[in-house]
Amino acid sequence: MSGRVLKNGRIVILLRGRFAGRKAVIVRLYDGGRGDRKFTHALVAGISKNPRKITRAMEKEDAKKGVKHGKVTHRSVVKPFVKHLNVNHFMPTRYVLDVASDLKSTLDDPTLLDAEKLTKAKKAVRAKFEDRYRKLATAGDTDRAKVGAAYFFRKLRF
Amino acid sequence: MAGRRVAPTSFQSAALTVTAADSHRVLLPGGTVVARMPSKKSKKSQESINSRIQLVIKSGRYAMGYKQTLKALRTGDAKLVIISNNCPPLRRSELEYYAMLSKSGVHQFAGDNNLLGTACKKLYRCSVMTVMDAGDSDILETIKA
Numbered sequence: 001m002s003g004r005v006l007k008n009g010r011i012v013i014l015l016r017g018r019f020a021g022r023k024a025v026i027v028r029l030y031d032g033g034r035g036d037r038k039f040t041h042a043l044v045a046g047i048s049k050n051p052r053k054i055t056r057a058m059e060k061e062d063a064k065k066g067v068k069h070g071k072v073t074h075r076s077v078v079k080p081f082v083k084h085l086n087v088n089h090f091m092p093t094r095y096v097l098d099v100a101s102d103l104k105s106t107l108d109d110p111t112l113l114d115a116e117k118l119t120k121a122k123k124a125v126r127a128k129f130e131d132r133y134r135k136l137a138t139a140g141d142t143d144r145a146k147v148g149a150a151y152f153f154r155k156l157r158f
Numbered sequence: 159m160a161g162r163r164v165a166p167t168s169f170q171s172a173a174l175t176v177t178a179a180d181s182h183r184v185l186l187p188g189g190t191v192v193a194r195m196p197s198k199k200s201k202k203s204q205e206s207i208n209s210r211i212q213l214v215i216k217s218g219r220y221a222m223g224y225k226q227t228l229k230a231l232r233t234g235d236a237k238l239v240i241i242s243n244n245c246p247p248l249r250r251s252e253l254e255y256y257a258m259l260s261k262s263g264v265h266q267f268a269g270d271n272n273l274l275g276t277a278c279k280k281l282y283r284c285s286v287m288t289v290m291d292a293g294d295s296d297i298l299e300t301i302k303a
Contacts, residue, residue: 004234005259092259
């Protein structure tokens with residue numbers, strides 16, 4: 001009857017640390033700990049800076065100017081973070097992000113240990129997030145996916 | 159921390175299902191409706207719940223305390239969460255949300271943390287406990303969360 005709460009794709013809210021209050025997705029879960037971290041923890045990819053508000057007027061302005069990367073593009077930037085977190089330090093939500101399974105291959109062990117590789121991987125994460133954000137309005141998503149993604153990119157206000 | 163704004167559609171659809179008669183129902187952030195029944199339990203049913211809890215203590219697997227309950231809820235081990243009536247409301251909401259995610263049952267114990275501790279035959283108080291394996295007890299069947 002009971003089910004596992006913390007799975008790949010679950011959107012969580014961080015409760016501690018520099019990114020407290022930010023939303024993140026569980027990429028990988030380490031039950032019982034691993035290596036130095038002798039506690040159940042998760043690798044999460046989250047949003048450090050949410051995309052800014054876009055209005056229809058801005059879209060029109062961009063179309064009028066005919067600029068390729070106009071106001072809308074600049075305001076749709078997502079700044080991600082990647083972090084290992086103790087499971088106690090985030091709160092799971094009922095939302096799920098479908099992009100998480102793709103992130104798993106990007107954020108594998110050798111990537112996380114090497115600083116250079118990690119910077120590149122974060123760029124890939126950012127690209128993934130921004131892509132998902134741009135496709136928010138697409139039809140063809142399941143309700144759950146749509147709601148989850150919309151929730152993920154919205155800033156939690158408190 | 160202010161309450162999260164729920165997406166209008168989910169809030170409204172949840173609100174529509176709450177009728178006037180369900181005045182004891184509480185809308186949790188996230189759109190789920192939880193029944194918070196005022197404890198008008200008869201003495202008999204309270205005793206039976208106590209005896210069921212005691213049977214779980216004797217024969218089943220359980221965990222007492224907030225931290226261990228959350229742990230059990232995260233892994234999905236928790237089948238039933240029992241919360242005392244003087245548990246702080248924020249903590250209570252949090253536990254109910256976790257239970258909703260893990261599809262565990264939640265039971266409002268008709269008594270405060272002292273009584274819940276006594277019901278478990280412990281000499282300390284306990285705001286929240288969880289049943290992971292009921293053992294010989296039928297507590298999971300009788301309490302329909």
